[in-house]
Amino acid sequence: MSSYHRGGGNRRRQHRDDYDDRRRDVYESPADKLKNAIIKFGDVDAVEELPLIEKQIREFTPVVISxxxxxxxxxxxxQPFKIPHYAALLRRLHDSTEDAPTDGPSLGKQILEDFWKGFQAYLDKLAWRETRLCIHFFAHLTVAKLISTDSMFALLQSFTAVLEEFGVSNGRxxxxxxxxxxxLMIGGPILKPSSAERVQEVIxxxxxxxxxxxxxxxxxxPIVELYSDEISTPNADELLDTALQALRTLDESDFAETASSFLQPYATYPDLDLSxxxxxDLPSVLVPPEVIELDGLSTDSGEDAQVKKEEWPEYFLSLFENDITPDPKTPAGYTVRTGILDILDIFEVNRKECARLLIEYPKWTIPGTFKPKPGGSVNADPVPxxxxxxxxxxIETILGASxxxxxSCHKSIYYIGVITELCKLSPSTVGPAVGKSIRKLYSNLGEGLDVEVARRFAEWFAVHMSNFGFQWVWKEWIPDLALDIQHxxxxxxRRAxxxxxxxxxxxxxLKTLPAEMQAPEGHTIGEQAPGPDFEYDDPAKPYHDAAQxxxxxxxxxxxxxxxxSHLETLKVTLETSDDGGIVNADALIRNIAIQSLLHIGSRSFSHLLNAIERYLALLRSIASGGASGAGGTGNAEAKADILTASAAFWKHxxxxxxIVFDKLMQYQIVDPTDVVGWTFINRAEIRELSESTGPLSLSAFEWDLLKGALDKAxxxxxxxxxxxxxxxxxxDDNRARAKASGGADGNAMDVDADVKADDAPVDSPALTTALKAFASLTxxxxxxxxxxxxxxxxxxxxGATDSNPNPHSRVVISEEGWNDRASWEKDQWNAWETWGWYRQFCRSYAPYLRNYSTTLFTVSFAKFEGSTDPAAELLKKTWNVATGQE
Incomplete structure (x- = not known):
């Protein structure tokens, strides 16, 4: 065959492939193109595009309002940052034109009426973010004089009515x-002249x-004062507090500052002819109640509602002075922070797009809000x-949300990813902001920064460093090596x-650190790489041969x-050895068996899983109290020995x-309760820096173990x-079908029907088994x-801990001692951290604690009846707040 024919065949195949590709393209109808054009409106220049998109909408036929x-x-x-421009577009669509019909509602009004239906759907589903942004849109349209003030007031008051509901939840x-x-912030300029009294009612x-x-x-x-009831917190602002302060400021100026806080591109439009x-008029609405899913499963307190995640007041850390970042208590500052938070929330599905929009955010704000970029003209004229x-x-807003x-609202890794993308987009400007933020956060350590915030800070710091070559000026922190070892x-x-x-x-x-931090006496980094520590690896150590x-x-x-069988034989040998036998041969055998099994699984995670799964029968036998399994279904001492051996093997x-604890719980070798008890009492193997000789306390790592156990349960x-x-x-469905089929054969009117209907329904075997499992897991x-x-x-x-004979089991920080942190030593800092994890336990697991609040309070706090000790009172107060008693 000639090359010509071969080429022709190739060309035909290529043309056929191109045709197939075109067939696979998604067809976009003219209506879809118009919808996409509306959504993309303003991406380049909203002011220039406004008349063009208006013309495109008006000329499109046939008109499909939906x-x-x-x-x-x-x-x-x-795209909430575009809401003012969409309000301007809708306002223009309300204006009459020479080509528009005059005998019917305007195009803008028809769109608004259909838009309301979507808002009502958001409200019915309690989609709060979408509902709030629609209210922004309505408020802008009220200022643009398209919506009546009375109906806008009624809409706002329907939401303030929620605040008066009996037992309304914090989140709702x-x-x-x-x-x-x-x-009200957005609509205030027209709402207050209409009725100052109704404005005050809302506020x-x-x-x-x-x-x-x-x-x-x-x-x-986030900044803790243990013995203080003050709500105002330095370097932190609560969301609702800032909203109220900004609203009060606007109200005092008769909302004159609204124009300098919110874009109003429609402000120069002439008034519509009201003749x-x-x-x-926005239709009246009623905010639907929260949906409580009942499943008929009773709990300790008699509640049978599904456990819902508790929503608490939201505090945001402030890292910089108000001349560097906006003060959220001011109208302009609140607007900027809310706008950034909305972008973070909406674009969680695409961190790169989120970062791009954040960098471009100034073009959606009042000109002069931010410093102009070098050589740029956007927002070039600063506002006083x-x-x-x-x-x-x-960066301050992202970290505050994190x-x-x-x-936090989203996973920590999302916020970390957004900061990473921002650094990639503009390293010369974002990098210094990140460095300043790290230094500001670090300076708050030891000054009351919550322990959970400190943990997240260490996590962010480490991941961020990993994305940029682990480069940090550690030498800045060398002087802090003189602080107490637990500061x-x-x-x-150490944690970072x-x-x-x-x-x-x-x-x-290790190579990234200065010599002072590398040294063992610096207690900053381990001398050797993390790895296993098989206790019986050295031939010179006792029981090496038995372990081998x-x-x-x-x-x-x-x-x-x-x-x-071998372990049983080995146990007998150790008990009858020439040196008088082993005092606790059972514990020794368990230690040898568990460490040997972990040694086999120490090469990789898959090796660990394979080893556990292969020897599940052995592990269950050991957990039952003896190698032969004669101890029953579970033995607390044996399970504690398993956990201790695992911790000892991986102490480095x-x-x-x-990870090992999690897998042991997953395969039900140990229970979450076993891990909790071990963490508080038998955890010497994982206590760093010889802490185990001091008062009983919890570090961040031990909190991770507790959290893992509680989350598992x-x-x-x-x-x-x-x-x-x-x-x-x-x-229920099967009974309904059976009843329906019974009525179809003409026997529905049988005399015994009433008797049968009164019989209690019998649960299926599967349901009976599931109910028993549920009761056991509860x-x-x-x-x-x-x-x-x-x-x-x-x-x-x-006091009142007679059940625990350990004289070092209690830690007390008095109110006077709390205010003298400069002189604290290891025990006081350990106590501070333990208080922090107690607070985190109460607020994180509040929905579950409330289910058993009566029983748990009686069992754990009965010993403090009549006590006036400040620490005892603080324990109970924290518990009462978390469980809704205060």
């Missing part, structure tokens, strides 16, 4: 209050709720009292480096029953301790609850929570 209103809804709820009230406050309603919700705020402050135009640094503002207590700054260094090593390797991280015999069985992949790599209950609900629904959950609370009480209670 398509246009959907475009507006998408744009308003997913907070969201409703913010909706009303921000709507006073929000203020009254805020004044009544002071107790939860004390538990979520031919009727203001749009503003001219803030964009990058510092963005450090919200007890839990939060030194604890931060531990995280860095997990993300890289020991030798590389067990290890050889594992290496030869012996059957579990053979290993169990505490991350692996948490709570997660199992939730899974079991869902399974029961599913099976119960299936049973008891396990209650036990884990109770054991944790008891542990904290034993650590922090000043």
């Amino acid at each position: 398509n246009l209103s959907e475009a507006f809804r998408i744009a308003v709820t997913e 009230a907070k969201k409703a209050a913010v909706c009303a406050a921000e709507g 006073n309603g929000i203020q009254a709720y805020n004044d009544s919700a002071t107790s939860p705020k004390a538990l979520t402050r 031919t135009f009727t203001l749009y 009292g503003r001219d803030w640094q964009l990058e510092s503002t963005i 450090f919200v207590l007890p839990e 939060p700054k030194r604890a931060f260094m 480096l531990e995280f860095e090593i997990r993300l890289s390797y020991h030798d590389r991280i 015999s067990v290890l050889n069985l594992f290496r030869g992949r012996a059957e579990a029953k053979d290993v169990i 790599n505490r991350h692996m301790v948490a 709570n997660g199992r209950v939730m899974i079991a609850r869902r399974k029961v609900a599913t099976l119960r629904k299936e049973d 008891r396990e959950q209650k036990g884990a929570l109770s054991r944790t609370l008891d542990g904290f009480v034993s650590c922090l209670a000043p």
